[in-house]
Amino acid sequence: MQSPFFRVLDVFLALVGICLTIPFWGLIYLVGLYDTGSPVFAQKRVGKYRKPFTLYKFRTMPVATESVATHLVDASSVTKLGNFLRKTKLDELPQLINVLKGEMSFVGPRPCLFNQTELIEERQKRGVMDVLPGITGLAQINGVDMSTPTKLAELDKEMIDTFTLSAYFSYILQTAIGKGAGDRVKR
Template identity: 40%
Template structure:
């Protein structure tokens, strides 16, 4: 009896992942864009005044099955450079205004358009840098078996304050246990985390220290 219940739960998760998750993403992202349009316009104006152009920060990131897409965020840093024309460290270019955008997660709002397009999902592993692809072991690479998310299992369990190993383990755990209930739990926890502003920075960086690779994990 117990095995039958587990099998039914597995089938339900598969149906949600394959057929229902993407329509839910489309509907929720469209609704969010409409409802939050005044906020989006307000932030565009503030970024333009405080930081200048471009208003959007665009960067190539790996998505589902490692397909590369352009991710959108509101710009949070200045373009300050040293005497050699090189950009100053992030900690110098990230001013008070940019910190406010990040601490409130307002800088992430343009990713709603990525979700609408199908590049991303409301919930999933966060899309990381392309240069990390060659550093992943087989276990870590599994995070790309689903669309990357605006928020995810790792983001509501420490975000940038946890280690890369813990973050990847949480990502893969999400891949293995995608469900309607888990997605909505993460959505509600994300809203709470935004208000309490936990895990925005690591102990050594204004965001998260760079991933340097790790030893291959055993099966």
Template identity: 45%
Template sequence: MKYTSIKRPLGFIIALIACILLIPIFLCIMCAIKIESRGPVLFKQKRVGLHKKHFNILKFRTMYIETPNDTPTHLLADPDVYITRVGKILRKTSLDELPQLFNILKGEMSFIGPRPALWNQYDLIDERDKYGANDTFPGLTGWAQINGRDELPIEVKAKLDGDYVKNIGLMMDIKCFVATIFTVIKSEGVKEGVHTNEPTREAAATKEI
């Protein structure tokens, strides 16, 4: 049986089990966010999905609601002013991404695949078109994330996304998943704030709803 035909149902089952097992962690994070700052626990962010169709990605809120709307994190002169104390921990450990398990359950994402671009990252979207990387489900993590993450130039990131699409398979996904664990533990490739002539973190501060 071809792996691509079972990837979606397999991902759904794993995401469902993970959501059930992680209920205590979800509750602890939600309480911590609410105790520290006012505003909702989750926020939505418009991203580019399969065949460039837009969807709302889910994340735990890591910034104060006073953060400028629709401003990419890297364009904030001092992001530490806007990121909450709980948010700093969530972002460093990537726990803010956990709600994307629900995006997987909804059929909008996969565990492994190109990270979904922001709706207005036209340069990245166009570059991915060259490699067919917009024609597969975006992932919670991917080949580019374990090979540089935020430090990668757009051309290199799109090329790596294309390499993933070309070599998609069970062993490739397992390799990405295992390597992601070590990348998160080391907090490799994550950048916040303005860095002259440097690539930036793909996450953006949007209106938290």
């Protein structure tokens, strides 16, 4: 899953993705300034081998929102712009920087917070923490989020064990066309 071939592919696709979407970045940034005053969200996440890294996204909630897993945040915390960004997955664009830096891959287990100890333990048992986290993966396209840590870790392990080039492109394509719900907020 983490072969040099996939690293080259990640870098190439991230560069192409940034080049094709950079006008949207500027627009989202400007609208985000009006929406929350701070359009870029940066948060420490658990990376490969449990090494911390800073994940970047476009902000979808007010700056004062508690730093917890998304499924623990009330849906009313998501701004109008945030709803649009989350539905279209445009909030994920800054993670292309994480991919370029080698902290993430396009495909891998979604990076969790350090306070999600149950998920970290479940992933650790299955060897999931030994690969780069990703922007998307098997769990995301199947609508499984971090609210079900055991099920998520099992799907992450299945993805790692069955990973192929066609799966890589399939997960990316399915995410791009809107399959999966992403990280849900409390209703």
